[in-house]
Amino acid sequence: MDQQERTRRAAAARQATGELAAKDVTGVAVTWIDTSGVTRVKAVPLSRLEHAAAWGIGMSPVFDAFLLDDSIVSGRFAGGPVGDLRLHPDLDRLAVLTALPGWAWAPADRYDQEGDPHPLDARGLATREADRLAAEGMAVKAAFEVEWAVSVGGGDDFTPACAGPAYGMTRLTERSGYLRDVLQALSAAGVGVEQIHPEYAAGQYEVSVAAEDAVGAADTFVLVRETIRAVSQNHDLRATFSPKVLAGGVGNGAHVHLSLWRDGANLMAGGEGRYGLTSAGEGFTAGILSRLPALLAVGAPSVVSYLRLVPSHWAGAYACWGLENREAALRFFTGSVGNRSQAANLEVKCFDAAANPYLAIAALMAAGRAGLAEDGTLPEPVDVDPVSRDDVTPLPSSLGAAVEAFEADAALREALGEAVIDTVAVVRRGEIALFDGMEPEEIAARTRWKH
Ligand code: GLU
Numbered sequence: 001m002d003q004q005e006r007t008r009r010a011a012a013a014r015q016a017t018g019e020l021a022a023k024d025v026t027g028v029a030v031t032w033i034d035t036s037g038v039t040r041v042k043a044v045p046l047s048r049l050e051h052a053a054a055w056g057i058g059m060s061p062v063f064d065a066f067l068l069d070d071s072i073v074s075g076r077f078a079g080g081p082v083g084d085l086r087l088h089p090d091l092d093r094l095a096v097l098t099a100l101p102g103w104a105w106a107p108a109d110r111y112d113q114e115g116d117p118h119p120l121d122a123r124g125l126a127t128r129e130a131d132r133l134a135a136e137g138m139a140v141k142a143a144f145e146v147e148w149a150v151s152v153g154g155g156d157d158f159t160p161a162c163a164g165p166a167y168g169m170t171r172l173t174e175r176s177g178y179l180r181d182v183l184q185a186l187s188a189a190g191v192g193v194e195q196i197h198p199e200y201a202a203g204q205y206e207v208s209v210a211a212e213d214a215v216g217a218a219d220t221f222v223l224v225r226e227t228i229r230a231v232s233q234n235h236d237l238r239a240t241f242s243p244k245v246l247a248g249g250v251g252n253g254a255h256v257h258l259s260l261w262r263d264g265a266n267l268m269a270g271g272e273g274r275y276g277l278t279s280a281g282e283g284f285t286a287g288i289l290s291r292l293p294a295l296l297a298v299g300a301p302s303v304v305s306y307l308r309l310v311p312s313h314w315a316g317a318y319a320c321w322g323l324e325n326r327e328a329a330l331r332f333f334t335g336s337v338g339n340r341s342q343a344a345n346l347e348v349k350c351f352d353a354a355a356n357p358y359l360a361i362a363a364l365m366a367a368g369r370a371g372l373a374e375d376g377t378l379p380e381p382v383d384v385d386p387v388s389r390d391d392v393t394p395l396p397s398s399l400g401a402a403v404e405a406f407e408a409d410a411a412l413r414e415a416l417g418e419a420v421i422d423t424v425a426v427v428r429r430g431e432i433a434l435f436d437g438m439e440p441e442e443i444a445a446r447t448r449w450k451h
C-alpha cells in the first residue's frame, strides 16, 4: 500500500461517496472472512469512507485464530492480543445492499501498519495466486454455486420454509415473493444471476451466478450470501448456508466452477485430450485432482463438512473425475455442441460454504498451477456411480485426515506460505477439539447459523 495506491483508493472513495449519498446510503460494511469461514465486519459512516479507503480501518489480527464459536486458539502466527491491521475497502467491488436499506458493502484487503499485505489475508493470497497464473499468461474464470436452506421463525431449530417436492414448482410458488426479492436485491448489487431453483432438501434453494475472475468470484460469493441473509430476514425467515443443516438431511454445497484461459481461449475445450481438454487444461485439473485430500482442509473446512461429504448425496465424496458425474469430486462439464469453447469447465463439488472462498480459490489455483508445472495427466474418468467401483478412493472422511494431507503438501505450502499452513492447521485442530465426542445432530445444530 504505497502512497500512489492510497491516493488511487481515496479518489475512488470520493467518487463513490457522492454516488452512494444519492442512493441514501449511510454506512458501508467492510467484510473479510476468517480462517473458519465466518464473515466478520467493520463498518464506517459514509463520511469516513475516503479515510478508510486510503488509511484502512483498524482491526486486530487475532481473528485469524478465531473458531466458529468465537473462541480463540493460539498458533505460531496468529492468536495473540497484540498488533493491529488496516482493513482497506476495495471500492472496485462496492455494492449497494438494497435489502439492508442505508447500507453498502465492500470487501476488505488487510494490510499492516507498514503498508505491507498481511500474510494471512486470504483475499490477498487469492490475488497473488491469480497474478502468478497471469505471469504464465493464464487466467482462471470461476463461480461459486450457492445452496442455502430457509427456516421459518427466528429460533435456532430448523423448520423448513417450504414443503413441496424437491425441485418442485410448489416451492417456488410457496415463496415466490421471497425469491423475487432475492433476485431483485442481487440484481441491484450487480450480481449476474444465471438461475435460481428449489433444491433437494426441504426449504433448500440454489442460485447460480456468472463466472468471473477468481477474486471476483469469491467476492460475489460473499455478497450473494449476505444479500440472501438480509432478504430472508426481511421476510421473517432465517437462511443457513451450513454444509449440513440437519444431520440426517441433504447438505448445502458451495461447488466451485473453474476454467483456465489463455489468450482469450478456454483451455478446458478445443484440445486433443479427453472430452476436448487441452494439455494445459488437463495439467491444471490433474493438479487439483491429485491434491483433493489436502484441498479439503480449506474447501470442506469444518467438522460438519464431513457429515455432508458422504456417498449418494451428490456432494462429490470420491477422489475421481468424470463427465457430468455428480458423485465425483470433480465433475467435468463440456457444455453443449456449439457452445463448448465458452462453457467447458470443471466443477469442484466437494467444497462447501464453511470455506473461506478466497482461501479456497487461492488453494485451487495453487494446486492447478502445480499440476501445470508437473505436466500432470489425468487418470481414466469415472462414468458410473463410484460407489460401485472398488478402485475409486473415497475422499478423507474426517477433517483431521484432510489437515494432515494439507500440512504434507509441498506445493500448497510453497504457494500459500508457512503462516497460512500453520494457522489453518491450528484452527482446524481447535474445531476438532471443540466438537470432540458430539453426536452429529449436535454438531449440525452448533454450526447451523455460523456461515
Ligand atoms: N446439495 C448437494 C451438495 O451437498 C449438491 C446437489 C447438486 O448437485 O446440486 O453438494
Ligand code: MG
Residues within 6 Å of the ligand: 147, 199, 206
Ligand atoms: Mg445444487
